[in-house]
Structures are given as structure tokens and as C-alpha cells.
Amino acid sequence: MTDFRLRHLPLDTMREHVIIIHERAVHDGNLGLRPLDRARVFGADRETGKQREITGVLNICSDDLLEADEIGLSKEAFHDLGLPEGAAVGASLAVAPRSVDLVRAKLRGKRLRREDFDAILADVAARRYSRVELSMFVLGCALQKIDLAELTDYTLAMIATGQQLRFADPIVADKHCIGGVPGNRTTMIIVPILAELGLKIPKTSSRAITSPSGTGDTMAVLADVALSPERLYRVVDEVGGCIAWGGALELAPADDILITVERPMEIDTEAQMVASILAKKKTAGATHVLIDIPVGPSTKVRTLELAEHVGGLFRAVAERIGLRLEIVTTHALGPIGYGIGPRLEALDVLSVLRCEQGAPADLREKALMLSGRLLEITGVEPPSRGYAAARRVLDSGAALARFDRIVAAQGRRELPPEAPVRRQIAAEQSGRIQQIDCWEISRIAKRAGAPANVSAGVKLHKNVGDNVTRGEPIFEIHADNDSQLQNALEYCDSVRHLIHFE
Structure with missing residues (x-):
């Protein structure tokens, strides 16, 4: 001493x-x-x-x-x-926290109780766990079965580690996609549509965990997302909604710490995903939540049967913690939009909001569909009328104007320049694209530097359903330097079945 x-x-x-x-x-x-x-x-x-x-x-x-x-x-x-x-x-x-013994017990298959999760997550939030111990806990939840009661206790304990936002409005909307589909930035279109129609939607989003960009990373290209609770309340009061990074708000902070080991391990377990998403929704003050579960051969959820299982877990836990929840299962054979990476995805969002010719139709349609469902479950629009209402707001330019107000309220940022190093990748055969591997195209974008380098990533010239001719550019890798470009190219060359043709 x-x-x-x-x-x-x-x-x-x-x-x-x-x-x-x-x-x-x-x-x-x-x-x-x-x-x-x-x-x-x-x-x-x-x-x-x-x-x-x-x-x-x-x-x-x-x-x-x-x-x-x-x-x-x-x-x-x-x-x-x-x-x-x-x-x-x-x-x-120093001696290890006593709760580490509970983590070891979980690794051996023991069922944990609410007080056990409280002890573990309190120590996690207080930064008493090392990276090794955090990894032990994540793997324990991944490798050992967690039943519904245990998952509910885990979620409630995660909620209890931080503060909770509270709004006077009886209905507070939120939306979340479980991920696995690159370029899927519907949130940044949905929030201004719903806010323009009078709904409160204080959207808190994460940074990327296993992807080349999260909603928080993409919004950060255009505006400040590290809002304090006080600033968030002011923004939502002023413009009806926000798109903020949840990590700056200390909402379920134990989850943000666990993410720091999930990211390098590229692990997003079923239990961790349900607890993390619902804890963040509850602590953000939401009352009505829509969960998008993409299903496809290269997404996180590969089959409709698994989607039903995961959706059932979300519904059951949400009911127990007092959230009104709607599950939407969407079909995904490849990325949504053209851009993969923060800046490129932000450009797609702006193109849709501006109703530009050539804007990604899949991103526009999915955002409108999800907006419509949220408008219906919150009672703003009657059944089957939500989509039309959302489309009117988007096509009139009102959603763009509302988004501009949100950006201004959060703190506008200048769009970063295009990545200086780029390389086009040509189609190796002619045909109609049937599928693009979401996992592998994401890894190419990550090896190019995304999301750490906000201009890096992949820009698609062709997407699922498009016809291509052999030798025609199919996508373009964007990087900040030659070394990262080479890293992405080498990985691209190693992938056997990145693009499937009919």
C-alpha cells in the first residue's frame, strides 16, 4: 500500500x-x-x-x-x-466482486434470480468488471438456457441500473429493428413522419455492435447525438422527436458496457438482445413500441419459425414490464438502400426525405410501412390508414422540414466529404441478383473502416432484383486510405458466395 x-x-x-x-x-x-x-x-x-x-x-x-x-x-x-x-x-x-461467482454459476448452467442479476449488473455499471469477466457473463447468457422468468428478471435488473426518462404525454412511440440488415436506416425517416403527425417519439439508438453503422452512427454524421437528458427533453418539447445516442443518457448503462465486449466478439445473443432492446425502450419513456424482425438467409434471424420464437419472447417480456408492443416480421434478401456505412447511409436517408428521383425505393417503402403501423397501434390513424397518412407527410415535404428542425435542435453538423479512396467491384457473371449476403457485405464495409471512419463503407450500384451484365460495376468500396481499401479487397476476394444470381 x-x-x-x-x-x-x-x-x-x-x-x-x-x-x-x-x-x-x-x-x-x-x-x-x-x-x-x-x-x-x-x-x-x-x-x-x-x-x-x-x-x-x-x-x-x-x-x-x-x-x-x-x-x-x-x-x-x-x-x-x-x-x-x-x-x-x-x-x-483488490478482490473480485462477489457477483463474479454468480457469473461462474451461470456458465455452469445455474438459473439466476432477480437479485443475482441486480448484483451482477450493479457491479458492471460501476465498472468493477474486467473485460474477461464481462465476456464470461455475455457467454454465460449465450451458452446457457435462459427461461422467460429469468429473462424478465434480467431485463428489469438492466432497467434498474440507470435513470428513466418520463414524458407527460399518455402515448410515447418508439421503434427498433433487431438488426442484421445493412443500410436499414428507416428510423431517421419514421421519426420526422410521426413527429409531424403529433406523436412524441424520443428515439434513442445505439452505436453499431456487429454492423458497419448503427442509427446513432448515421445520425451523428448530420447532428449531435450525445444529448444529456435535459437537452433531450428540450429537443422533444420543441420538435416532437429526436434521434439520440442512448449511451450518453445513462439509460440502462450496464447494457452499454456489455456492448463493448459484444462488439469485438461479434456476438448479439437472443437473451441479450431482448433484454437490451426492451430495457432501452422502457427507460426512454416509451409506451408503444414497434419491433422490426428482419428474416432472411443471411440476417440474424434466418427462419420464420425463429422469428416467431424471438417475437414471442419480446411480447412476453414487454407485457411483464408494461410496454405495448407490436412485432413486424420483414423479409430481407440483402441490404436496404444503396449505402452501407454512416455517411453513405445518411445520404440514402436524405434522398428519401427529399423525394429525389432515384432515391432507394426499398428504404422509402419500408419506412412508410413501419410508420403506418406505428400510427395505427397508437390510434393516430385507424386501421389500414396509417400508410397513406405517412406517405402524404413524406411526399408533401413536411417530413423533410421536420427532420431539418430535429437536426437543428440537436446541433447540425456539416456532412463529411466522400471517402478519398474508392474501388469498384464488377459482376463476375450476368443475371438477376437473387440475394446479397448481409453478413459478408457488412464485413467488407467494416474492413474498409466503417463505422469508425464515417465516410468508409460500401456503396451498392445494384441490389436484389436488379439485372446485371458481367463486368458491370455492382458495388464500390469506400475507404480513408489505401491500407484499409486493401484490407477490404482482400476480404472481398475471400468470400465465396457474396452475391447469388438467379
């Missing part, structure tokens, strides 16, 4: 507490600490005298990053400790 001087190291460790000390401190202080041990850093607040502490994963440096009497904390750890740089702090070995 040696005294150190606190150093703030501006390292973004994706919500994990990382602690760094010099190797000389380990040797000279005989702390008994090794790399990747769980360490505890503690100190007294000079103003209040209150003892403050955090735990984190220990890393050791051997260069001049730190002096032997300094201890460095990553950005998140420094913020959570709440002591000034240079403060005197101590360090010691």
Missing part, C-alpha cells in the same frame, strides 16, 4: 478502468501486483475528507510514461475516482 501521485492518462479504454504503474514501483514497493491483476486505487478528497476509490485492471509500463512514484488512470477511471491530478493515492490488490 505505497503512496503514489495521481496521473491522468488520456486513454479511452471503452469504459474499462485501467490502472498503470511503472515496473520499478512493483519491484521497489513489493506490492505483490502483476499485469492484469485487479487493483484498487484510493485516496481522500481534500475538500470533504471523504475516502474515494476505484478498482481496475493493472497494466505495467517500462518506459518514461510514468515515474516510479506515479500511478496513471485511464480517462474513465480518473473521472470516476474524482480526485485531482497530483493527489496522494494508495494502491493495493
